[in-house]
Ligand SMILES: *[C@@H]1O[C@H](CO)[C@@H](O)[C@H](O)[C@H]1NC(C)=O
Ligand SMILES: *[C@@H]1O[C@H](CO)[C@@H](O)[C@H](O)[C@H]1NC(C)=O
Ligand SMILES: *[C@@H]1O[C@H](CO)[C@@H](O)[C@H](O)[C@H]1NC(C)=O
Ligand SMILES: *[C@@H]1O[C@H](CO)[C@@H](O)[C@H](O)[C@H]1NC(C)=O
């Protein structure tokens with residue numbers, strides 16, 4: 001954790017000063033969502049997640065022949081979240097889900113007003129993958145989760161999880177097979193009212209829903225208690241391709257309706273696309289380094305060799321204690337949100353039982 005803060009602190013001198021905000025646009029006026037505004041490919045066989053594009057939390061990440069999200073000990077739930085949002089679009093993820101009872105591998109698209117699209121892969125279930133969605137945080141109905149039988153276990157090798165999202169319909173594909181279509185006017189989406197339709201960002205992570213501290217319904221949903229003697233649990237992501245079907249630099253909620261018609265698009269190039277299209281710059285150079293080298297730099301920094309190493313690598317690191325503290329505070333808030341996200345899932349499962357009498 002301390003190491004990660006240090007690592008991100010190294011780069012945050014180069015990042016624009018931003019403040020962490022969590023704000024529900026249905027209740028209040030919120031800052032704009034930075035757009036992706038184009039097509040981006042993140043190939044984790046070649047590079048690590050750029051910290052200027054992806055926020056990471058709640059556990060260490062490792063890169064080798066893919067991005068490794070590993071739970072090494074109880075309490076960890078490594079997650080990455082994109083700083084950019086897409087306003088309709090397509091997300092393709094090549095993932096090998098983690099094996100292990102109670103362990104969930106998740107691919108989530110989520111908006112500020114809690115529209116959400118999910119893939120949830122239950123570590124102990126080798127025959128089904130789950131798709132789900134929420135509109136505006138409405139959790140009062142629990143019939144949206146669907147379990148799809150699959151031929152090849154999601155824990156065996158990489159599988160292609162694709163979501164294609166337009167204002168007319170949402171499609172979930174597993175290895176190119178269309179598993180599910182949700183239309184805007186589907187009764188399940190209350191004829192559009194709870195159809196996901198606001199700018200969403202991308203979140204990928206692994207967590208333990210079979211933790212004995214969680215309620216029994218969550219644990220049942222997770223397939224049983226996590227067996228901590230089986231540590232570590234690892235989810236692998238080889239790559240992510242994302243297309244934003246809108247172009248522009250920012251998305252803003254024009255009112256409190258949460259309807260797609262209310263979203264205002266600001267033109268121009270997005271910060272994310274500018275970063276992605278940047279010729280190998282300082283951050284590119286950082287990302288191009290092997291994780292071993294980066295770890296070395298971090299350890300070096302911790303040992304007080306920041307200036308020396310920075311000079312050697314041509315980094316310009318002007319990062320005071322105050323900045324580092326700010327970053328740590330932002331990280332802490334983000335971790336709080338992750339906890340809430342898990343709380344939210346927990347509540348969802350609990351409600352699922354009371355509403356459906358043991359559907360899961
Ligand atoms: C990601 O981290 C940066 C600081 O490094 C922060 O400004 C930004 O708001 C974070 N994004 C999210 C979605 O939490
Ligand atoms: C936002 O408003 C909704 C009702 O419109 C309410 O249920 C929800 O609790 C409010 N959320 C916050 C964060 O105030
Ligand atoms: C996997 O999920 C399906 C659908 O919910 C369920 O019928 C099956 O029993 C599950 N398998 C295991 C091993 O839990
Ligand atoms: C939430 O969903 C339920 C069932 O799908 C529906 O009856 C209810 O009206 C919805 N609430 C809102 C605020 O949309």
Ligand SMILES: *[C@@H]1O[C@H](CO)[C@@H](O)[C@H](O)[C@H]1NC(C)=O
Nearest residue numbers: 092160161162173175176177
């Ligand atoms: C993943 O599946 C989608 C949907 O079928 C397809 O368009 C895409 O080409 C696939 N990607 C890879 C890498 O196979």
Ligand SMILES: *[C@@H]1O[C@H](CO)[C@@H](O)[C@H](O)[C@H]1NC(C)=O
Nearest residue numbers: 041092093094238239240241
């Ligand atoms: C992304 O697209 C490229 C082709 O442009 C393809 O080679 C790669 O496999 C795709 N990756 C994912 C994760 O779908």
Ligand SMILES: *[C@@H]1O[C@H](CO)[C@@H](O)[C@H](O)[C@H]1NC(C)=O
Nearest residue numbers: 249267268269270273274277
């Ligand atoms: C957007 O980027 C392109 C190429 O990177 C550049 O030519 C153009 O001037 C930029 N537009 C704006 C509004 O900054």
